[in-house]
Amino acid sequence: MDANGCVRPYYQPVAERFSRMSPEELEQKVKSLELLFLKQGVTFTVYGDERGTERVFPFDPVPRVIPAHEWEEVEAGLIQRITALNLFLYDIYHEQKILKDGIIPAEVVHSAAHFRPEFVGINVPRDTYIHVCGTDLIRDQDGRYLVLEDNGRCPSGVSYVLENRAAMKRVFPQLFGTSGVRSVDTYPADLRSVLQYIAPRQTAHPVCVLLTPGVHNSAYFEHSFLARQMGIEIVEGRDLVVLDGFVYMRTTHGLQQVDVIYRRIDDDFLDPKVFRKDSMLGVPGLVDSVRRGNVALANAIGTGVADDKVTYAYVPEMIQYYLGQDPILEQVPTYLAWRDGDRKYILENLPKLVVKAANESGGYGMLIGPQASKAEIEEFRGKILANPRNYIAQPVVYFSQHPTLVDGGFEGRHVDLRPFILCGETTKVLPGGLTRVALTRGSIVVNSSQGGGSKDTWVLAD
Numbered sequence: 001m002d003a004n005g006c007v008r009p010y011y012q013p014v015a016e017r018f019s020r021m022s023p024e025e026l027e028q029k030v031k032s033l034e035l036l037f038l039k040q041g042v043t044f045t046v047y048g049d050e051r052g053t054e055r056v057f058p059f060d061p062v063p064r065v066i067p068a069h070e071w072e073e074v075e076a077g078l079i080q081r082i083t084a085l086n087l088f089l090y091d092i093y094h095e096q097k098i099l100k101d102g103i104i105p106a107e108v109v110h111s112a113a114h115f116r117p118e119f120v121g122i123n124v125p126r127d128t129y130i131h132v133c134g135t136d137l138i139r140d141q142d143g144r145y146l147v148l149e150d151n152g153r154c155p156s157g158v159s160y161v162l163e164n165r166a167a168m169k170r171v172f173p174q175l176f177g178t179s180g181v182r183s184v185d186t187y188p189a190d191l192r193s194v195l196q197y198i199a200p201r202q203t204a205h206p207v208c209v210l211l212t213p214g215v216h217n218s219a220y221f222e223h224s225f226l227a228r229q230m231g232i233e234i235v236e237g238r239d240l241v242v243l244d245g246f247v248y249m250r251t252t253h254g255l256q257q258v259d260v261i262y263r264r265i266d267d268d269f270l271d272p273k274v275f276r277k278d279s280m281l282g283v284p285g286l287v288d289s290v291r292r293g294n295v296a297l298a299n300a301i302g303t304g305v306a307d308d309k310v311t312y313a314y315v316p317e318m319i320q321y322y323l324g325q326d327p328i329l330e331q332v333p334t335y336l337a338w339r340d341g342d343r344k345y346i347l348e349n350l351p352k353l354v355v356k357a358a359n360e361s362g363g364y365g366m367l368i369g370p371q372a373s374k375a376e377i378e379e380f381r382g383k384i385l386a387n388p389r390n391y392i393a394q395p396v397v398y399f400s401q402h403p404t405l406v407d408g409g410f411e412g413r414h415v416d417l418r419p420f421i422l423c424g425e426t427t428k429v430l431p432g433g434l435t436r437v438a439l440t441r442g443s444i445v446v447n448s449s450q451g452g453g454s455k456d457t458w459v460l461a462d
Contacts, residue, residue: 010065010067010460011065013175013178013179014062014063014065014175014179017172017174017175018062018410023408026405026408027408029061029171029172030061030405032170032171033059033061033167033168033171034059036167036170036171037057037059037163037167040163041221042057042159042160042163042221057160057453057454058439058452058453058454059164059167059453059454059455060404060405060413060437060439060453060454060455061168061171061172061405062402062403062404062405062410062455063168063175063455063456063457063458064402064415064417064435064455064456064457064458065179065458065460066432066457066458066459066460067460068459068460068461068462070145071431071459071460073145073328073329074137074145074329074419074429075419075429075431076328077145077147077327077328077329078133078135078329078419078421078429079421079427079429080319080323080325080327080328080329081135081147081150081315081319081327081329082130082133082135082421082423082427083322083323083427084315084318084319084322084323085129085130085133085150085152085306085315085318086127086128086129086130086423087318087322087323088306088318088322089129089130089300089302089303089305089306090127090129091322092109092115092120092305093116093119093120093121093122093129093302094120094121096109098318098321098322101321103314103317103318103321104311104314104317104318107338108310108311108314108338109305109311111389112304112305112308112310112311112358113304113308113358113359114153114267114302114303114304114305114308114359115302115304115305116267116301116302116305118274118287119301119302122290122291123293124296124297124300125198125199125200125293125296126197126198126424128198128300128423128424129152129299129300129302129303129306130152130299130300130303130306130423131194131195131198131298131299131300131422131423131424132155132191132194132262132298132299132420132421132422132423133150133151133152133155133420133421133423134150134151134155134156134157134158134418134419134420134421134433134434135147135149135150135151135418135419135421136148136149136150136151136416136417136418137329137416137417137418137419138332138397138399138400138416138417139399139400140397140399140400141398143400144330145329145417146329146330146331146332146397146399147312147315147329147330147331147332148331148332148416149307149309149312150306150307150312150315151307151418152299152303152304152306152307153266153267153299153303153304153307154263154264154265154266154299155418155420156218156219156222156264157222157418157420157434157436157454158187158222158226158420158430158434159221159222159225159226160222160434160454161184161187161420161430161432161433161434161457162184162185162187162188162225162229163225164434164454164455164456164457165184165185165432165456167456168456179458179460180460180461181458181459181460181461182431182432182458182459182460182461183431184430184431184432187420187422187430188226188229188230189230190422190424190428190430191226191230191262191422192208192230192231192232193424193425194298194422194423194424194425195208195230195232195260195262195296195298196208196260197424197425198260198296198298198424199259199260199296200259200293200294200295200296201257201259203259206259206260207249207256207257207258207259207260208230208232208258208259208260208261208262209227209232209233209234209235209240209249209258209260209261209262210223210226210227210230210232210233210234210235210261210262210263210264211235211236211237211240211261211262211263211264211265211283212224212234212235212236212264212265213236213264213265213269213281214236214281217264219264222264223264226262232262233249235249236281237265237279237280237281237282237283240258240261240283240286241255241283242283242284242285242286242288242289243255245285245288245289245292245294246289246294246295247261247283247286247289247294247295258295259295259296260295260296260297260298261286261295261296261297261298262298263297263298263299265281265282266304267301267302267304269281269282270282270283270286270287270301271283271284271285271286271287272284273285273287273288274287275287287301304359308358308359309334309356309357309358309359309392310336310338310358310389310392312331312334312392313334313336313392315327315331316331332394332395332397333394333395334392334393334394335353335392335393335394336392337384337388337389337390337391337392337393338388338389342393343384343388346384346391346393347381347384347385349369349393350367350369350372350377350380350381350393351369351370351372351377352369352370352395352396353367353369353393353394353395353396354366354367354368354369354393354394354395354396355367355369355380355384355391355392355393356391356392356393356394357390357391358389358390358391358392359390366445367380368396368444368445369396370396396444398414398444399414399415399416399444400414400415401413401414401415402415402435402437402455404437404439404455406439406441411441413437413438413439413441414437414438414443414444414446415435415436415437415438415446415455416435416436416446417433417434417435417436417457418433418434418436419432419433420433420434431459432456432457432458432459433457434454434457435454435455435456435457436452436453436454436455437452437453437454437455438452439452439453
């Protein structure tokens with residue numbers, strides 16, 4: 001609805017379709033969707049939950065609709081942002097001009113948990129570090145899209161985008177014929193093109209693989225889904241071997257050289273010879289092969305410094321410094337606990353703020369001040385004082401709500417949006433992305449690990 005209580009024009013087909021459905025028909029549609037997801041094995045894993053770890057991903061049938069003119073601005077802002085982040089990563093792993101010029105304090109980068117000094121001076125294919133990015137957006141009370149955070153290491157969720165769309169097409173086929181929704185089906189082919197583009201070996205058919213931690217990983221469904229959709233092998237560390245600086249895949253026909261690894265494993269576990277020596281997930285010698293330029297990784301090692309939540313505060317400065325432009329998309333005001341003035345403000349206003357650990361994800365390591373107990377607030381006060389570099393704080397943004405099916409009726413629930421950006425020969429933004437919804441009334445935590453679900457996201461053609 002708009003401010004006058006009228007259905008927005010681009011939501012008319014959706015509103016009319018749902019208003020024509022009887023409660024019995026709607027219930028049947030929901031059951032059909034649940035059965036589809038169950039048959040497809042669309043699951044995620046919650047660690048440490050006594051009710052069981054693997055769950056069918058909760059899905060809400062009311063789609064989020066984004067008109068073309070809104071999406072154009074979002075798309076331009078995301079392309080601008082990933083361009084600046086890639087220039088920043090190339091810079092800090094080479095000449096570090098942005099640090100020398102004092103735009104970003106050197107200590108912010110050098111103290112980042114995911115900065116890899118071992119890779120300073122090492123070139124990566126096409127000078128691109130982030131090939132796949134999932135940037136989280138929210139809309140505030142004024143209708144502006146704001147960047148909440150960037151996910152530039154191993155962003156997950158795109159498989160749910162594709163499965164959500166496939167399910168909605170089957171259960172609500174009439175809606176797609178009248179709404180002019182842009183397709184998301186090209187994502188696997190586009191991702192494969194990005195991988196082939198960065199292959200070091202010039203061959204017509206470079207060998208690309210997806211490296212997974214294994215079946216017990218929370219995103220394993222996505223790993224196997226994407227590998228299948230791209231037509232590439234899914235491998236674990238034990239399936240790869242490094243010989244004379246080259247990476248090979250063990251196959252039933254012998255060893256096959258690998259050109260590109262789409263890795264879904266964090267840096268720390270990639271190579272026990274360089275990072276964590278106790279890692280059973282990685283490939284001994286992989287880093288040496290990367291340094292020699294014999295294999296490419298997507299995303300590159302060391303990208304985590306770009307999605308550190310402290311670094312996030314400086315992205316507008318990066319855009320201005322590298323591109324000479326003002327940011328198209330604004331971001332949430334951020335206080336950095338390592339600054340004396342900011343820390344004083346944070347500690348005095350903890351009950352009013354959202355506090356986040358710099359490198360946590362999935363809704364973990366977070367304090368929502370207005371909803372926290374006194375004990376939780378004091379616990380975070382101690383954490384901030386003990387390690388100021390590791391914490392940021394932001395004002396509570398009660399971001400937009402969307403009609404959501406709850407117990408047979410419709411209620412507003414808070415939603416965010418994670419579009420996926422691919423950076424290869426060209427930069428493409430998947431039209432839509434993953435709309436995550438906080439299914440608990442009043443909650444602003446949308447992560448699936450914290451009880452959230454998802455919606456299909458419809459970007460309309462012109």
